[in-house]
Amino acid sequence: MTIHERLKEERLRLGLSQDEFAALAGVSKRAQANYEKDRSPQADYLAALDSEGVDTHYVLTGRRSDDPAQPEFETSGLSASSGLSPVAMYDIEAAAGDGRSLEREEVESTLYFPTEQLAAQGLDPAQVVGIKVRGDSMDGTLADGDWVLVDRSSRDPHPEGVFLLLVHGERRIKRVQRVAGGAWLLISDNPRYEKELIKPQDMKDVEILGRCEIRIGRVN
Template structure:
């Protein structure tokens, strides 16, 4: 079987149309059709994107199925490992991945934003974290301000149901409409400190008068790595 045939087989296995897989790969439907016909060969950026959607890229390229696409995931708070996989399965909750951190957005809702891929977590694992499967989203980290907690290009699982900053931690928030990922510390008098874990960045104080420009979107619970 040719690699183009294996690509089509993976698309059918995931019950995706050509248009849906093209969106995951950030290409046109015409390009997707040309990949499946063997007329053109896909580029690395395309393969990386569809891997996030659950496509077994190793099988597409070599004909050898991956034993199980693995994901490196750890709790943000203490680095404890968390089970996760790119492929769907029984007892697994699907979490959408959005590349939106640092972009202007319309508040806490991510609906309408482009989905870059999906990842799956055991529902029992999310429950143990105190996270509702219906109220989570994966967000891509941009920049190095949160090194070494979160690196540029990481994905982080955000609990959109946890917005209480009295429980200090790392949060996804908006400041004047711009999404950011920062460690948030509440100060006396109602002010906030937005802290970058990279020591080369200075903390930013949000005064009580500026609090109207801040919206807490959710607590960052799990750092998600890449397929290994």
């Protein structure tokens, strides 16, 4: 079966019409019909379906994610044969262990992104993780429940941008701006939140975990 046939099969398994399935992903019925016919699904479309409980692992690989009888697949083989790269997705709220690396946290899901598209954005798939945004502090840029792809190889706050940070053992997503004297200003894009100044002597309590590069969220 092709990915298009598996997508249709998954929709029918859930008992949904094309209209209803399209609504889950925030696309039109026409776009859904094209995905089931010959159009390659986009990453944000698959991420939206995955967050709604659709078995996107099956759609992409033909293997049910909850089937213990299915053998483990080789991710390197999957990437080589399909041009997809696996990206581990973490819930920033659940992944809250003090000072723990993300690799030691529980992966909420794994999504597969076209390797060429990641490379076109200057991203090494081996250095990319997905983080679920929590809270409204970055409203205007990132909404609660959005996913964002984070480049863990980019930990220099220059040029300025939005970063995943470890601040006093707590993971946060903030805009980082360098100011005079070597201090950092942590900025929430939601104006209701105050800016936070990190003085040079307090830098030991702050670590940049990666730069936020690609937002995946529902279209409102």
